[in-house]
Amino acid sequence: MHAALCYTEEIKKSRYCDPKAKKWPCAPGRQYYGRGPLQLTWNYNYGPCGRANRFDGLKNPDIVARNRVVAWKAALWFWMKNVRPVVGRGFEPTIRAINGALECNGKNPGAVKARVDFYKGYCKRFGVAPGPNLTC
Structure with missing residues (x-):
């Protein structure tokens, strides 16, 4: 069986910084690769997810991999914002x-x-x- 929900960090990491996301600018030296159960990616997700869950997603994206409570809050935030609206289709x-x-x-x-x-x-x-x- 597939090993789902077992990685805290993306295996093939990439920076995932979208410079066009002016509201959520990438912090120097930070990368926004997939972290957590749903592998949250991109600065434009880390920023608002952090705001909604009371952590600095742009300056401290690593917390999503290090703190399991934050990881699941991030996964649920992404699910409710992006996935839940389309589930019935x-x-x-x-x-x-x-x-x-x-x-x-x-x-x-x-x-x-x-x-x-x-x-x-x-x-x-x-x-x-x-x-x-x-x-x-």
């Missing part, structure tokens, strides 16, 4: 909400297939149908 919109920019529209079909297979496996374990609209 099938699995495909959740892929887009979480990692669509890197995976959808033919960018990484292997990753999409792995996600869908993982999802189907859990649906089978719970005895529920995965429904339509699975891939992006």
Whole structure:
């Protein structure tokens, strides 16, 4: 079975700094790679997530990997803001909400297939149908 929710930091790290996000500027020397259960990424997520959860996400993004309470608050913040609004539309919109920019529209079909297979496996374990609209 896939080892989900076991990494506190992204394996293939990248800086994930969007200079166009003027409201949430990248702090010098900081990187906004994936951390926590849902792998929070990008300065434009760390900034507002930190504000909502009372930590400085831009200056201290590492706290999401080091503090399990902050990690789960960050995951729930991202879920409620980006994923929950699309849950009823099938699995495909959740892929887009979480990692669509890197995976959808033919960018990484292997990753999409792995996600869908993982999802189907859990649906089978719970005895529920995965429904339509699975891939992006």
